[in-house]
Amino acid sequence: MMNSLFSSFDPTSSLKQMNWMMMTSTMIILPMNFWMKKSRWNTLKTNTTKFIKKEMLSNSKHKEIIMMACSLFMLIMINNLMGLFPYTFTPTSHMSISMTMALPMWMMMMMYSWINFTNKMFLHLLPQNTPSMIMPMMIVIETTGLIIRPISLSVRLMANMIAGHLLMTLLGDMNQNMFLLTTPLKMILMSFESSISIIQAYVFSTLITLYSSEIP
Template identity: 65%
Template sequence: MMTSLFSSFDPMTSILQMNWISMISPIIILPKLFWTKKSRIMKMMKIMESLIIQEMKNITNHKEILILSKSLFLMIMIMNIMGLMPYNFTPTSHICVASIMALPIWMMLMIYGWMKFTNKMFMHLLPTGTPSLIMPMMIMIETTGNIIRPISLSVRLTANMIAGHLLMTLLGDMNNVNLISMILPMQIGLMMFESAISMIQAYVFCTLMTLYSSEIP
């Protein structure tokens, strides 16, 4: 029995939970599928990968970022969907998991950009046509917005995963037989909605990361 509402996000709540194995299992299983006979699942994955790359090409031309975006999208989406399964938890609902994906990528882009394109990185801090009186304020605002990017990426992903799962937990605790005809359709609809949110949040995370990389020449 759970001790609190938020204990559903605790990987050590029950022995039956898969704990952190659910987070690393896609990394272990997916590469092996490339060596097996092509199935419908693999064809669907290839179609999804091509769609992601075509979408991200409109934002950036860096091939490395395209490969990284594709891999991150698949990993985040699989972890989010696995969190909807019984006796499991969502790894991306933990801020530490979301931050270790956002912070290294942001640091990589910043270090590479400031070392190779210092002048152009300074140009991004001051938009063209800014009046002289508010130039210092704009530089401070742009610098602050640049620094909090990894925080916004990780908090956005974590908060969206927690919000829907908390609502599902609250509906699951309503065990009144008289209300089952009303609660069951709501739970089915919420499950479909959370499945869509799992894919949308993975797409938003990768799109924003690619958009940040487009500032680097």
């Protein structure tokens, strides 16, 4: 039971799954420069990117980070949505993929900020008006929170993707006699999962820009 339940998250469990090739779906879908006129998908992509960029400009002043966060948003959203199709694999449900996106961004911001703004970054570890008695404890807490940021980013994305897929797998394995009962639940869950796929991409990219706002 457990093997079949978690088999959808095993990239080598079935030949029917597209496995890690799903990561290339973004490169197949996004290029739209071959058309003579702009398609509706191109218009939707452009409007979505503009909206996300406008939202992130209020979180960070670093335009380079905002551009990278917009690219991450499109990458994560498309992979999340493509993973909802039958016989497809969801790369973002694996720690290896989500950590690969979170850790380099975090390392890049930390290395840049600590090398160029060392004194100001030390000030971030100690909030203003902190009593002298708890200063050492606050420094330890702030340092720990700073270190676990890439872990929290990747685990949040992975856990949300796994939870919804497990629910759909459980409903799909139910008795066919309960078809009339499970079909409305599957439709509701599918709509819910579609919104979760977009929200998690938005949360991931927004948190990246919020972390970059601490860089002087």
